[in-house]
Amino acid sequence: MTGQDMNATIRLTAAQAMVRWLSVQRTDDGARFIDGVWAIFGHGNVAGLGQALHGIGDALPTWRGQNEQTMAHAAIAFAKGHGRRRAQAVTASIGPGSTNMVTAAALAHVNRLPVLFIAGDVFASRRPDPVLQQVEGFGDGTVSANDCFRPVVRYFDRITRPEHLLTALPRAMRVMTDPAECGPVCLAFCQDVQAEAYDWPEAFFAPRIWHIRRPAPDADELARAVDLIKAAKAPVIVCGGGVIHSGAEQALADFATRHAIPVIETQAGKSALPQAHPMNFGAAGVDGSAAANRAAAGADLILAIGTRLQDFTTGSRTLFDAPLIGINVQPHDAAKHGAVTLVADARVALQALTDALGDLRFAPDTDPRAAWLAAVDAHCAAPAGDGLPTDAQVIGAVQRAAPDGIAMCAAGTMPGALKLLWQAAQGGYHMEYGYSCMGYEIAGAMGLALARPDRQVLCFVGDGSYMMANSELATAVMRRIPFTVILTDNRGYGCINRLQVGCGGVPFNNMYADCNVEAQPQIDFVAHAGSMGAHAVKAPPSPICRPRSRPPAPAIFRR
Amino acid sequence: MIVIETTAAVGPGFGDAGHWWDVAVPATGDTDALAQAYAHYLTMAARQSLIN
Ligand SMILES: Cc1ncc(C[n+]2csc(CCOP(=O)(O)OP(=O)(O)O)c2C)c(N)n1
Ligand SMILES: [Mg+2]
Numbered sequence: 001m002t003g004q005d006m007n008a009t010i011r012l013t014a015a016q017a018m019v020r021w022l023s024v025q026r027t028d029d030g031a032r033f034i035d036g037v038w039a040i041f042g043h044g045n046v047a048g049l050g051q052a053l054h055g056i057g058d059a060l061p062t063w064r065g066q067n068e069q070t071m072a073h074a075a076i077a078f079a080k081g082h083g084r085r086r087a088q089a090v091t092a093s094i095g096p097g098s099t100n101m102v103t104a105a106a107l108a109h110v111n112r113l114p115v116l117f118i119a120g121d122v123f124a125s126r127r128p129d130p131v132l133q134q135v136e137g138f139g140d141g142t143v144s145a146n147d148c149f150r151p152v153v154r155y156f157d158r159i160t161r162p163e164h165l166l167t168a169l170p171r172a173m174r175v176m177t178d179p180a181e182c183g184p185v186c187l188a189f190c191q192d193v194q195a196e197a198y199d200w201p202e203a204f205f206a207p208r209i210w211h212i213r214r215p216a217p218d219a220d221e222l223a224r225a226v227d228l229i230k231a232a233k234a235p236v237i238v239c240g241g242g243v244i245h246s247g248a249e250q251a252l253a254d255f256a257t258r259h260a261i262p263v264i265e266t267q268a269g270k271s272a273l274p275q276a277h278p279m280n281f282g283a284a285g286v287d288g289s290a291a292a293n294r295a296a297a298g299a300d301l302i303l304a305i306g307t308r309l310q311d312f313t314t315g316s317r318t319l320f321d322a323p324l325i326g327i328n329v330q331p332h333d334a335a336k337h338g339a340v341t342l343v344a345d346a347r348v349a350l351q352a353l354t355d356a357l358g359d360l361r362f363a364p365d366t367d368p369r370a371a372w373l374a375a376v377d378a379h380c381a382a383p384a385g386d387g388l389p390t391d392a393q394v395i396g397a398v399q400r401a402a403p404d405g406i407a408m409c410a411a412g413t414m415p416g417a418l419k420l421l422w423q424a425a426q427g428g429y430h431m432e433y434g435y436s437c438m439g440y441e442i443a444g445a446m447g448l449a450l451a452r453p454d455r456q457v458l459c460f461v462g463d464g465s466y467m468m469a470n471s472e473l474a475t476a477v478m479r480r481i482p483f484t485v486i487l488t489d490n491r492g493y494g495c496i497n498r499l500q501v502g503c504g505g506v507p508f509n510n511m512y513a514d515c516n517v518e519a520q521p522q523i524d525f526v527a528h529a530g531s532m533g534a535h536a537v538k539a540p541p542s543p544i545c546r547p548r549s550r551p552p553a554p555a556i557f558r559r
Numbered sequence: 560m561i562v563i564e565t566t567a568a569v570g571p572g573f574g575d576a577g578h579w580w581d582v583a584v585p586a587t588g589d590t591d592a593l594a595q596a597y598a599h600y601l602t603m604a605a606r607q608s609l610i611n
Contacts, residue, residue, distance in 0.1 A: 285578055286577060286578050286579070286580040287571070287572070287576075287577060288576065288577065288578055289576055290574055290575035290576050293575070293576075293577075293578055294575070311580065311581060312580070315578035315579055315580070316579060316580055316581035316603075316607060317581075317607040317608045317609065318578070318579055318603060318606045318607055318608070319578055320608070321608075335611075336611065337608070337610060337611060338610040338611050375573075375574055379573050387566065388564050388565055388566040389563065389565055389566070390565065390566055390569050390571075391565055391570075391571055392571050392573075394563055394565060395571075413567075413570065413571065416570070416571055416572075417570075417571030420571050420572065420576055420577075421571060473560075484560070484561070485560035485561065486560075486561050486563070487560060487561065487562045487563070488563055488565040489562055489563065489564050489565065490564070490565045490566060490567035491567065492567060494565075494567030495570070497567060498567075498570050499582060501592075502596070503582055503584045503585075503596050503600075504584055504585070504588065504590065504592045504593030504594070504595065504596030504597060505593070506590075511567060525560075525562045526560075526562050529560045529562075534560050535560070536560040536561075536562060537560070537561055537562070538561075538562045538563075539561050539562065539563040
């Protein structure tokens with residue numbers, strides 16, 4: 001660029017500048033990092049951002065959903081389905097629209113997933129104060145409802161002058177593409193500032209590629225980890241979501257095979273290896289397989305790769321009786337449980353370890369794995385007698401019908417059941433179990449189907465989760481985004497009821513039968529989904545659980 | 560969408576699958592079931608590795 005070009009400017013509103021800039025931020029393979037923007041407008045974003053989004057057109061598409069939280073669930077599932085290599089934005093108006101997104105921000109934060117929240121904010125000028133929906137702090141003039149985002153995003157900024165975007169936008173992208181810090185970003189965008197014009201440097205809008213780095217291990221940390229592994233007799237690998245975020249699935253498969261080390265899975269890490277991989281011993285911990293937990297309890301060294309070590313993985317810290325090596329790109333996670341740290345990208349770390357370990361091979365007992373898989377098949381077999389099927393039998397039926405699909409869910413009985421029993425094909429599992437947020441399922445299935453059009457998305461949802469948030473089903477119908485929903489209706493919050501009784505309580509306020517209601521509900525889920533245009537059927541009590549030769553109807557829409 | 564009625568009586572676990580989960584049990588209450596659950600809770604909590 002010549003010196004003169006470097007000084008060239010272009011006059012745009014702040015909102016126009018934001019969307020223009022976002023439209024040219026690229027991934028390594030040339031795709032837009034921010035795929036598009038889910039939007040529900042109100043006075044806080046309709047005039048400024050609304051005009052800008054309309055103007056940019058297909059260069060940064062806009063989609064309308066039904067609820068800000070669930071639009072964000074879709075965006076988050078899209079990012080997870082892409083292994084964090086792409087993301088979407090969500091915009092909402094001041095006040096309720098924006099605070100509706102706070103739960104989703106927390107969900108993305110816990111799961112370390114990127115999403116860009118563009119939250120309409122009060123007037124920077126304060127001229128019309130209090131504007132409709134403004135939260136007024138008596139003792140702090142700088143507070144707005146959007147301050148609720150601060151603890152649940154990795155980067156927060158309030159845009160009170162147009163030129164703030166010159167710093168805020170690159171910071172936002174840096175956080176979303178940083179493997180260690182990755183998470184949600186909130187740009188609270190004052191409504192008057194959105195509409196304000198500014199002379200932007202043209203160079204600001206030059207297309208830019210955001211490479212996701214792969215930090216290599218520190219030499220001393222690597223040497224310590226290698227020594228520990230060489231001294232071990234029975235190491236076990238815990239495979240977390242970081243393995244998938246790093247794209248280290250094949251590296252892990254090769255590493256486990258070459259050194260004969262059993263792999264046990266977290267919710268986020270499940271399906272990095274297919275269940276069929278000979279070293280995949282299945283799920284770890286509270287909802288863990290007999291084979292995995294046995295291997296974990298007997299291990300003399302745990303290699304925790306890309307995992308937060310959530311309580312479900314560790315049996316609330318009672319499962320492992322061995323020292324840990326924490327292999328993680330994020331030092332906070334690497335150091336948990338007093339682990340010996342190996343701070344690095346998972347794929348790079350596995351390669352470095354295997355280079356140092358050479359042909360070292362362990363001799364794990366693989367009989368429990370074979371016995372476990374046989375037991376799962378029997379447990380998930382079609383029911384023989386009458387009576388309502390179990391969740392396990394439903395999983396078995398779906399598994400036999402659609403073995404290559406992606407099973408997805410977030411809350412209720414099914415996350416534990418699927419982690420335990422779903423025999424995933426490679427990449428065939430998507431569980432939001434960091435926040436386990438009821439109401440993620442339907443919208444998440446839509447976002448996942450957008451990210452993975454090559455795979456059948458199997459959305460497992462309980463009656464409770466469906467009732468909490470289902471309206472993006474209508475969006476999926478309108479946008480012709482196909483996925484299959486398996487709704488298990490057990491008339492209430494089954495898993496919490498069992499937990500209540502397991503904790504010595506009495507059944508209370510979970511199943512409808514135990515609630516203060518005047519009449520027991522008869523919710524017609526088929527009619528409900530049908531009213532939104534979905535194709536819905538009720539499975540007769542047992543045939544669903546018999547093996548089927550064809551997958552369940554893949555299209556959700558009525559044509 | 561396939562709607563299927565299921566039983567809420569049984570969870571997914573079976574055999575040797577699964578492991579303890581720390582959910583705080585009330586230390587005092589009215590029933591034997593609670594007293595037993597609390598005793599079990601104390602036993603398991605004592606096994607937690609709290610090293611960081
Ligand atoms: C937003 C939210 N609220 C509350 C909870 C606590 N919770 C977890 S599972 C569950 C009940 C789920 O019921 P349902 O979807 O019907 O599944 P079921 O266990 O009955 O199969 C509740 C209330 C949660 N995880 N998320
Ligand atoms: Mg239920």
